[in-house]
Amino acid sequence: MSQSLPQNSPAPEHDCYHCGLPIPAGVDLSVDVDGARHQMCCTGCQAVAESIVSSGLIDYYRRRDAMPEQAREAMPDELKDLGLFDHPDFQQGFVKPVGEHEREAALILEGITCAACIWLNEQHVAHQPGVTAIDINYATRRARVRWDERRIKLSDILAAIQAIGYRAYPYDAARSEQISQRERRSALWRLFVAGFGMMQVMMYAFPAYIAEDGDITADIESLMRWASLILTAPVVLYSAAPFFSHAWRDVRLHRLGMDVPVALGIGAAFVASCWATFIGHGEVYFDSVTMFVFFLLCGRYVEMLARQKAVRGVEELGKALPAFAERLAAWPGPDGEKVPVSQLLAGDVIRVKPGEALPADGVVVEGESDANEALLTGESRPVPKRPGSAVTGGSVNIGSPLCVRVTRTGEHTRLAAIRQLMERASAEKPRVVQQADRFAAYFIVALLVLAAVTAAWWYWHDPDRALWVFVSVLVVSCPCALSLATPVALTVATDALARMGVLVTRGHAIEALARADHFVFDKTGTLTYGEMRVEQLRLLGAIDEARVRQLAAGLEQGSEHAIAAALRPGGGDAPLPAFAGLAATTGQGVAGVLDGTPYRIGRPAFVAELVGTPVPDVLLDDERSGRTVIALASSAGWLAGFALSDGLREDCPAAFESLRGKGIELSIFSGDTPSTVEALAARLGVQHALGGMTPEGKHAALIALQKGDAVIAMVGDGVNDAPVLAQAQVSVAMGGGTDLARNQADIVLLSGRLGSLAEGVTLSRRALTIIRQNLWWSFAYNFTAVPLAMSGLVTPWMAGIGMSASSLLVVLNALRLQRKRPR
Amino acid sequence: MESLYLLIPLSIVLVFVIGLIFWWSVRSGQFDDLEGPGYRVVSDDDDPPTEDGPARHPKAKP
Numbered sequence: 103m104s105q106s107l108p109q110n111s112p113a114p115e116h117d118c119y120h121c122g123l124p125i126p127a128g129v130d131l132s133v134d135v136d137g138a139r140h141q142m143c144c145t146g147c148q149a150v151a152e153s154i155v156s157s158g159l160i161d162y163y164r165r166r167d168a169m170p171e172q173a174r175e176a177m178p179d180e181l182k183d184l185g186l187f188d189h190p191d192f193q194q195g196f197v198k199p200v201g202e203h204e205r206e207a208a209l210i211l212e213g214i215t216c217a218a219c220i221w222l223n224e225q226h227v228a229h230q231p232g233v234t235a236i237d238i239n240y241a242t243r244r245a246r247v248r249w250d251e252r253r254i255k256l257s258d259i260l261a262a263i264q265a266i267g268y269r270a271y272p273y274d275a276a277r278s279e280q281i282s283q284r285e286r287r288s289a290l291w292r293l294f295v296a297g298f299g300m301m302q303v304m305m306y307a308f309p310a311y312i313a314e315d316g317d318i319t320a321d322i323e324s325l326m327r328w329a330s331l332i333l334t335a336p337v338v339l340y341s342a343a344p345f346f347s348h349a350w351r352d353v354r355l356h357r358l359g360m361d362v363p364v365a366l367g368i369g370a371a372f373v374a375s376c377w378a379t380f381i382g383h384g385e386v387y388f389d390s391v392t393m394f395v396f397f398l399l400c401g402r403y404v405e406m407l408a409r410q411k412a413v414r415g416v417e418e419l420g421k422a423l424p425a426f427a428e429r430l431a432a433w434p435g436p437d438g439e440k441v442p443v444s445q446l447l448a449g450d451v452i453r454v455k456p457g458e459a460l461p462a463d464g465v466v467v468e469g470e471s472d473a474n475e476a477l478l479t480g481e482s483r484p485v486p487k488r489p490g491s492a493v494t495g496g497s498v499n500i501g502s503p504l505c506v507r508v509t510r511t512g513e514h515t516r517l518a519a520i521r522q523l524m525e526r527a528s529a530e531k532p533r534v535v536q537q538a539d540r541f542a543a544y545f546i547v548a549l550l551v552l553a554a555v556t557a558a559w560w561y562w563h564d565p566d567r568a569l570w571v572f573v574s575v576l577v578v579s580c581p582c583a584l585s586l587a588t589p590v591a592l593t594v595a596t597d598a599l600a601r602m603g604v605l606v607t608r609g610h611a612i613e614a615l616a617r618a619d620h621f622v623f624d625k626t627g628t629l630t631y632g633e634m635r636v637e638q639l640r641l642l643g644a645i646d647e648a649r650v651r652q653l654a655a656g657l658e659q660g661s662e663h664a665i666a667a668a669l670r671p672g673g674g675d676a677p678l679p680a681f682a683g684l685a686a687t688t689g690q691g692v693a694g695v696l697d698g699t700p701y702r703i704g705r706p707a708f709v710a711e712l713v714g715t716p717v718p719d720v721l722l723d724d725e726r727s728g729r730t731v732i733a734l735a736s737s738a739g740w741l742a743g744f745a746l747s748d749g750l751r752e753d754c755p756a757a758f759e760s761l762r763g764k765g766i767e768l769s770i771f772s773g774d775t776p777s778t779v780e781a782l783a784a785r786l787g788v789q790h791a792l793g794g795m796t797p798e799g800k801h802a803a804l805i806a807l808q809k810g811d812a813v814i815a816m817v818g819d820g821v822n823d824a825p826v827l828a829q830a831q832v833s834v835a836m837g838g839g840t841d842l843a844r845n846q847a848d849i850v851l852l853s854g855r856l857g858s859l860a861e862g863v864t865l866s867r868r869a870l871t872i873i874r875q876n877l878w879w880s881f882a883y884n885f886t887a888v889p890l891a892m893s894g895l896v897t898p899w900m901a902g903i904g905m906s907a908s909s910l911l912v913v914l915n916a917l918r919l920q921r922k923r924p925r
Numbered sequence: 926m927e928s929l930y931l932l933i934p935l936s937i938v939l940v941f942v943i944g945l946i947f948w949w950s951v952r953s954g955q956f957d958d959l960e961g962p963g964y965r966v967v968s969d970d971d972d973p974p975t976e977d978g979p980a981r982h983p984k985a986k987p
Contacts, residue, residue: 220961220964221964221965238961239957239958239961283957286957287951287952287956287957290951290956291947291948291951294944294947294951295944298940298943298944298947299940302936302940305936306933322929325929325930325933326933329933329934329936329937332937333937333940
């Protein structure tokens with residue numbers, strides 16, 4: 103896997119040495135790495151590679167086993183903005199002083215793709231004069247950096263990280279990371295106490311199992327029992343404490359969850375064993391108790407790790423809104439000042455430059471531009487904005503500067519409203535009630551009644567044996583197997599799914615996924631890649647394809663529009679035609695003059711104004727097929743039409759086929775225009791596809807589906823999907839999606855492959871089968887063992903062995919899920 | 926058999942000592958990052974010296 107330095111390679115390189123992307127024709131950039139020239143695809147990669155080489159960190163190229171992201175050239179403006187991070191007001195929340203001049207901050211690192219990236223960042227930052235320490239956590243991709251504020255500023259450190267092609271943001275570590283770290287550490291510590299207690303107690307218990315009568319003297323046996331008692335006490339009182347507190351909570355809320363029988367089983371066995379130890383007579387079950395607690399904690403620990411891994415994006419959430427805004431205090435005067443977004447008030451006028459996200463909701467007062475609202479609505483095409491148009495916080499301005507009068511800030515914005523909707527839906531989410539819990543509730547009531555009746559009967563007939571028969575009944579039926587049956591299978595399935603790239607973050611998700619009979623997909627970013635690509639080129643004039651592409655690239659060279667980004671790479675090797683007087687009309691297209699001939703590119707209607715003849719039928723047909731059509735013409739006549747669409751993920755049709763083969767219904771809910779959605783649905787053979795939906799609309803449509811008893815899995819990626827993700831019985835987010843969606847989802851497709859979703863459904867269905875087998879086994883065991891125990895035929899030690907054996911069988915059965923089934 | 930009177934209490938003491946050591950190691954963050962140290966061993970500074978000499982690599986204390 104690892105890349106070695108291809109020294110003196112004779113063949114010219116076709117891919118960028120730094121980022122591995124193909125080098126566009128006509129680009130000739132190279133960097134001298136370790137004595138050999140290597141080709142680069144863009145100036146961004148070149149700058150980063152030069153920076154890496156000049157810092158003496160070329161080892162990075164030898165060690166990496168994954169390509170980094172394509173480096174983006176840092177804009178001087180962006181670098182200047184970093185200076186704002188030195189502002190004391192801003193630093194208050196993020197930077198903590200250590201000693202007189204030393205400061206410490208926690209950073210989120212973006213763009214890390216492999217271990218070598220982390221090495222590179224550590225080395226590079228540590229080399230900055232004034233940085234006293236840096237520590238990057240491989241698992242969480244968070245860095246802690248310390249510096250001497252007399253010698254270096256925080257912004258210099260951030261700029262240094264940007265120079266090698268990564269992005270870093272300070273974040274408030276105290277808020278979330280420390281909480282999850284504390285949770286992780288305490289869970290690990292509980293697990294260790296239980297595990298170590300289990301091993302040692304087993305050592306004391308073992309002689310008693312194998313010894314003949316009389317081999318062990320009474321006082322030694324008593325000593326070992328006391329030793330077991332001392333070691334079991336922390337396991338029960340500390341490690342198992344969460345089970346007791348959860349059980350207590352359940353009892354107070356008048357329900358019987360799985361924790362109730364577990365707590366009762368642990369408690370009864372422990373108290374009875376203690377009693378036997380005190381009076382020096384009877385059976386002890388310390389070994390069974392510790393083992394039981396350890397196995398249960400293992401499952402919960404694995405589940406917690408998976409959950410934390412998925413929600414790690416929490417701090418990045420706020421990034422949908424920028425940290426600073428440019429306020430024009432003397433509007434319509436042009437002078438602006440940078441202020442933290444939290445200081446913006448309704449009525450302020452702000453200037454939003456191209457490429458910046460809008461910090462709040464507002465109304466455009468000056469300027470014409472396009473805004474990308476894909477984050478909020480799923481609409482993949484930019485929306486034109488003119489004075490008077492409403493703009494939404496979190497959308498990105500992509501055309502030219504806009505002056506916006508702020509109408510709503512903070513918690514009143516549309517973004518915040520979506521978040522609130524999501525939270526409410528999450529609380530109202532219809533849970534798939536766990537089978538085991540449902541049965542266990544009845545079971546435990548029946549068991550308690552039986553145990554009490556048995557105790558009463560024996561007390562009447564043979565008071566000496568009453569307590570031990572009572573304990574036997576409780577222990578033999580201790581719902582270990584029953585309570586392990588579900589969690590063990592879920593843990594093994596979670597692990598197997600994670601290896602497929604399907605991360606399960608909530609326990610009920612596997613069961614819900616297996617039962618889901620209706621999958622609803624978002625379109626943009628889920629079924630498609632979420633970016634425009636030229637799909638078809640139609641030549642309408644006498645000019646050949648290469649020239650057409652060049653003209654298009656030349657006209658679009660100054661535009662930041664998503665469509666321009668799709669057309670520009672077509673330019674080829676030759677220098678782009680030098681158009682004069684390029685002028686963009688928002689939402690329409692671009693006009694320019696070449697060698698005295700006027701040209702236009704853009705919407706067919708806009709281009710038709712120049713040509714003077716109606717739009718050719720082929721273009722209208724393309725438009726009807728749901729694609730975005732861009733026409734190119736000169737004053738002499740039509741030249742070409744480009745049909746653009748958001749590219750479908752390659753594995754999408756196969757995944758849909760496979761899901762359909764499992765008897766699952768498929769739907770598409772999208773915020774994109776209905777014609778686009780219908781075209782895609784027709785291609786994928788999906789009957790039920792709705793376009794032009796708002797987040798609220800999706801939410802309502804999903805509730806309507808749920809009324810029809812469907813168990814729904816929702817697959818999405820954007821902020822606009824978050825409420826509907828929360829409402830579905832099981833929600834799946836794409837790994838590359840927004841943090842809000844990932845945070846909300848029960849399952850995250852880390853690989854971004856829809857194919858793994860179909861595999862995941864298969865595996866979760868197998869897991870459900872195994873859970874059923876386990877439940878049947880444990881019920882069968884209990885129904886035979888309990889009557890025997892009630893009749894006094896089972897001594898407590900036999901009960902202990904029976905209990906352990908039934909639990910072991912359940913665990914082994916669950917492990918079968920790890921085996922790959924031949925396909 | 927008499928030795929058991931000493932060995933069993935001793936084993937209990939040992940368990941608590943080991944528990945204490947583990948508690949310390951959890952608290953000091955040794956289990957927070959289980960991937961990193963493995964990479965750091967192979968990628969520390971025993972490579973050809975770079976132009977500004979052997980790289981120093983300070984570590985932050987939690």
